[in-house]
Amino acid sequence: MNILFVCTGNTCRSPMAEAILKGKQIDNINVRSAGIYAIPYAEMSAYTKLVLDEANIMHQHQATQLSSAEIEWADLILTMTTSHRESIIANFPSEEQKVFTLKEYTSTTELQDVVDPYGGTKIMYEQTFQELNELIDRLVKKIEGN
Numbered sequence: 001m002n003i004l005f006v007c008t009g010n011t012c013r014s015p016m017a018e019a020i021l022k023g024k025q026i027d028n029i030n031v032r033s034a035g036i037y038a039i040p041y042a043e044m045s046a047y048t049k050l051v052l053d054e055a056n057i058m059h060q061h062q063a064t065q066l067s068s069a070e071i072e073w074a075d076l077i078l079t080m081t082t083s084h085r086e087s088i089i090a091n092f093p094s095e096e097q098k099v100f101t102l103k104e105y106t107s108t109t110e111l112q113d114v115v116d117p118y119g120g121t122k123i124m125y126e127q128t129f130q131e132l133n134e135l136i137d138r139l140v141k142k143i144e145g146n
Contacts, residue, residue: 003031003077003078004032005018005031007114012117014033014035016048017132034070036066038065045125076100077098081116
């Protein structure tokens with residue numbers, strides 16, 4: 001299964017989610033991330049790197065602009081916000097069946113968005129990491145049928 005995480009700039013939330021899921025080393029799961037407004041080859045934010053390092057999660061990342069190639073590659077597209085999901089569906093209506101917010105797909109709460117820590121404090125990045133870690137644990141359970 002090919003899973004694509006999508007956020008705005010592909011420097012905070014989606015690469016963090018990608019690294020967390022890759023770190024779980026699940027057979028037959030390939031993971032990428034992209035940003036709707038990403039600047040190609042931009043590095044992930046300093047706090048994203050720091051939070052992943054402190055959690056001992058390996059990461060290597062350069063921002064990727066969301067493209068039709070990424071959309072076609074993915075079997076499942078998980079966005080960080082409802083607006084990301086709506087944007088993808090508007091631009092790729094034939095792919096709607098595989099596009100969900102991460103929270104929607106993991107059936108967690110009424111609030112469907114993962115808060116963007118961009119420009120915030122390290123504490124905000126840590127909170128985003130904790131939220132994503134919990135959501136990805138739920139994602140793994142769903143994928144594995146538990």
